[in-house]
Amino acid sequence: MLESLAVGFSAFGDPMVWFALVFGALAGYLIGAIPGLGPSLGVALLIPFTYGMDPVVSIVGLVALYAAAEYGGAITAILINSPGTAAAVATSWDGYPLTQQGRTGEALTVSILSSGAGIFISTLFLIITAVPLSEFALRFGPGEYFALALVGLSLVAGLSEGSPLKGTVAMGIGLALATIGLDVQTGVPRFTMGNPEFFEGLPLVPVLLGLYALSEVLFMIEDGPSEKVKSSPIGGLLALPVKAILGLKSAIVRSSVLGYAIGVIPGAGASIASFVSYAVSKRLSKTPEEFGKGALEGVASSEAANNSAVAGALAPLLALGIPGSPTTAIMIGALMVQGIQPGPLLFTKSPEIPYTVFASLWVGVPVMVLIGLAGARIWAKVANIPRPAIAAIVAGICYVGAYASHTTMFPVHIMTAFGVLGYILRKLEIPLAPIILALVLGEMMETNFRRALISNKGEWDIFYTSPMTVILILIAVLAFVLPGLSQLRARRAKAKTL
Amino acid sequence: MEDYKKALGWRLRWDVIRGALPVLDLVGCAALLVVFWRYFAQAAALPAPLNKIDIGAGGFPTLLALAALLATAAVAVSAIVRIVDPVPVTWVSIRRPLYVLGTVGLLILQSLYFERLGTLPSVLIFAFLTMLACGERRPLHVIGVPLVLAGFIYVVFNLALDVNLP
Incomplete structure (x- = not known):
């Protein structure tokens, strides 16, 4: 493992890898600091820039953007009480009160250092767990693989915001879209409407750009021109006494571990990680009454956790080929563009990819902290970029990116259609994450489902005789049922109070 | 009830x-x-x-x-x-439903005429119209942003990445 890790670090001998790291981190900060734009949209928009790039260079850029965007959300949360990402909501609970008290510099320093520490600690866990997990997954047969993909999808559908039923419908839409094209095993065209351009299936990058980026443009049009936000002056960056930072170490370590563990669960993600860690830190704190009024411990817990969830979400992606978050699902799309299939074989076939990811997370920590601290004043102004300009830029990159993916107009039409569809689905509160995940995992799921049946001479008992498959299918069922039941209970309780 | x-x-x-x-x-x-x-x-x-x-x-x-x-x-x-x-x-x-509907129309038009117009004219025209639809009325912004965007796309995609754009 150490040898492979050395290979990962050796990638940084290439100046292009450094360029990708710095560019990704800058773009991530920019995207994260703009309220409404998140890491998913950022990664989707960055994919067109990776066409023709070396896979290692592009994955470093994408990972840097993902991590920096998660942190960038904290800046506007602290300065103007407007979290750039959902995962930074808990940061604003204490970050903004600190700004009101004139302690903006302290809040920003703590959040940046906690984010860096979170990534550093969680990457260690990622290295320790991803490799054995991938080795364990090599023992999986097609039945287990089908069940594993089902678990990933059901967790994402069940844990999606809103109704788990709508998450299930979204999953159905994504899986149906994944079946468009020539059947992999028989070569029969399916749902192509006689158009040969559909034979290779739906082009993934244009679908991602449409659903995540172009639909956001329509939301920006709805919001209209933004008003200028006045942020407080930033004084005292790095003025925080070392003693105060050291006092936060147990909160940071605890939140990093929690954040990583939650990030590994597909669908749970950075937001849940930050909320849970914040709640745990408040419960264990010696001064819980200060939480919500400007506790540095609260900022540190939320930020360490949401950044650790980045490494957590990468674990199932790299080791099993199952994305842990919508952003990593989009990242799979980027890897597929490069001809790389994540999963257990990645560690033996292309070890330079996962180990460069590990190395880039560590190397990226000082880069991210430096960019965050040095550019704090600039990032604070990012929230003031006029919304119409952002809408025009996002739409422009979407069209050029979609065209460049195949240098034909077909992906452009697909992206436009999915942009409008994404807007309608989001209005109906149908989550997009299960659609993307199903689209990415659909082919693998169907292939393994059919392989399992063929290997068992057409008998369906393969899905209930293998203990591992049974456990996985049970988890999948519970992931659908439990959130539904708890929502039903909550609704009944609400009805009783009326 | x-x-x-x-x-x-x-x-x-x-x-x-x-x-x-x-x-x-x-x-x-x-x-x-x-x-x-x-x-x-x-x-x-x-x-x-x-x-x-x-x-x-x-x-x-x-x-x-x-x-x-x-x-x-x-x-x-x-x-x-x-x-x-x-x-x-x-x-x-x-x-702002009329603007949203108008932008949907713009997006469809862009997808139909992107290749015929060419990348840079298409980006210039549609970025300008998108900004207007989003409520921007300052002349410097409405003209400047599409120009900068077109320049950025030309430099990155045409020159740096060597992508064959129409």
Whole structure:
């Protein structure tokens, strides 16, 4: 493992890898600091820039953007009480009160250092767990693989915001879209409407750009021109006494571990990680009454956790080929563009990819902290970029990116259609994450489902005789049922109070 | 109970369209049921497998269509339950609907004329119109942003990445 890790670090001998790291981190900060734009949209928009790039260079850029965007959300949360990402909501609970008290510099320093520490600690866990997990997954047969993909999808559908039923419908839409094209095993065209351009299936990058980026443009049009936000002056960056930072170490370590563990669960993600860690830190704190009024411990817990969830979400992606978050699902799309299939074989076939990811997370920590601290004043102004300009830029990159993916107009039409569809689905509160995940995992799921049946001479008992498959299918069922039941209970309780 | 029932349905104003989510859910479910039903019919019509132990090209999509039809029907039932339930319904609003509709038209036009116009003219024209639709009226911004964007795209995609753009 150490040898492979050395290979990962050796990638940084290439100046292009450094360029990708710095560019990704800058773009991530920019995207994260703009309220409404998140890491998913950022990664989707960055994919067109990776066409023709070396896979290692592009994955470093994408990972840097993902991590920096998660942190960038904290800046506007602290300065103007407007979290750039959902995962930074808990940061604003204490970050903004600190700004009101004139302690903006302290809040920003703590959040940046906690984010860096979170990534550093969680990457260690990622290295320790991803490799054995991938080795364990090599023992999986097609039945287990089908069940594993089902678990990933059901967790994402069940844990999606809103109704788990709508998450299930979204999953159905994504899986149906994944079946468009020539059947992999028989070569029969399916749902192509006689158009040969559909034979290779739906082009993934244009679908991602449409659903995540172009639909956001329509939301920006709805919001209209933004008003200028006045942020407080930033004084005292790095003025925080070392003693105060050291006092936060147990909160940071605890939140990093929690954040990583939650990030590994597909669908749970950075937001849940930050909320849970914040709640745990408040419960264990010696001064819980200060939480919500400007506790540095609260900022540190939320930020360490949401950044650790980045490494957590990468674990199932790299080791099993199952994305842990919508952003990593989009990242799979980027890897597929490069001809790389994540999963257990990645560690033996292309070890330079996962180990460069590990190395880039560590190397990226000082880069991210430096960019965050040095550019704090600039990032604070990012929230003031006029919304119409952002809408025009996002739409422009979407069209050029979609065209460049195949240098034909077909992906452009697909992206436009999915942009409008994404807007309608989001209005109906149908989550997009299960659609993307199903689209990415659909082919693998169907292939393994059919392989399992063929290997068992057409008998369906393969899905209930293998203990591992049974456990996985049970988890999948519970992931659908439990959130539904708890929502039903909550609704009944609400009805009783009326 | 009558009050909330009166609140269901649609409210139309020039600057905002509002609809009750359960009603919209029913409309969405109707559309999805049609789509999944057609998907099911096409999946069932796919050639049978040559190998008896395989489920063939249509097997997985058929199962999927059945599950999706069930889930969609369940969403429809839950929407009906929410309509008759005493808990107030959630509203969905579309603000600045004319601008949103106009932008959808713009996006479709761009996808039709992107190649014919060429990348840079297309980006310039549509970025300008998108900014206007989003409410930007400052001349420097409306002209400057599309120019900078077109320049950025030219430098990155044409010069740096060597992508063959129209």
